Amino acid sequence: MPELPEVTTTTKKLNEILPSLKIVSVWTNYNSSYFYGKENIKDPKYFAKFKKEAIGSKIISSYRIGKNVLIDIQKPKIKDKKTILIHMKMTGHVLYGKYKRAEIEEMVSGERKKVNGWVPVDKGPLQDKFNQYIRLVFELSNGNFLVLSDARRFAKVCLISDRVVKEFKDLKGLGPDPTEKEFNLKRFKEILNKKPVGKIKSILMEQELISGIGNIYSDEALWMTEIHPEEKPSRLSSTEIKELLKNIKSVLKKGIDFGGDSTSDYRQPDGTPGNFQKHHKVYRRKNEECLKPKCSGTISRIVVGGRSAHFCDTHQKLKR
């Protein structure tokens, strides 16, 4: 589900809601997949520690690093803060709403298959779908709940107690953030120089090189720049690299401005879908006509680095 704009949308909303609320209690029904200790090893016993740290803590703020949701928390009278890291992977949803406490408690303990939660915007079957896959629940001091719904159980939750969050294993290896001012042409060229003969789409999505870009936004940025997804960086002109950088930044901004992409099932914390999917030029438009003005091409789909890549067969040609 989430790439940089979706995660940004989520953390921005969380940051409007959560700061100064306290975590009253925490439940999970999927210990073994979610809690990682300092060594970053999956182990159900870490949930006990996670719970102990979380309960009684006040939420300070929420922000994004790469595709990770970070939530800083702090216990009263304790100087050091801790940080909750949530990676939503494919089907994770961080949602905030009203639930009946008894129902959600029963559900998470496995006594109930689903709850009638409050994810207000979706009136259709998706609402049930989200509530059916709630894996982790934070009860908050205002009586509302912050929950992680995750059908495929790929999501990851960690508690970071290190003072320097960026030194945490999952975050340390991430490449620079393309929305930062410091991510300039010089920096971008240095990155591309590391992989002169790689496939440009795969490079854009490699989190160790650049953090935050995934399948949707890489397709869109390459379409805008008229570059084939399998093109080698060594064949790109200086002008193309400059344009590509500009388009990456603008398409990510557009994704954020539209509240994320709900092609699949991304939802903002209050259940609202994003709108970027209404503005795709290529992603998931296989066999449809190219939307570039005056281009009469058709959108093709191929597999690049194990992922689907969409491009126009006419204005995104491989250089020979």
Add this chain to the structure above:
DNA sequence: TGCAGTGTTGCTTC
């Protein structure tokens, strides 16, 4: 019925 899917990891093969 079958296959593709917004992400990442870890193992295998070249």
Add this chain to the structure above:
DNA sequence: CGAAGCAACACTGC
């Protein structure tokens, strides 16, 4: 040894 390929994770929707 590094890079690339591929299955796995678990489930939905077309």
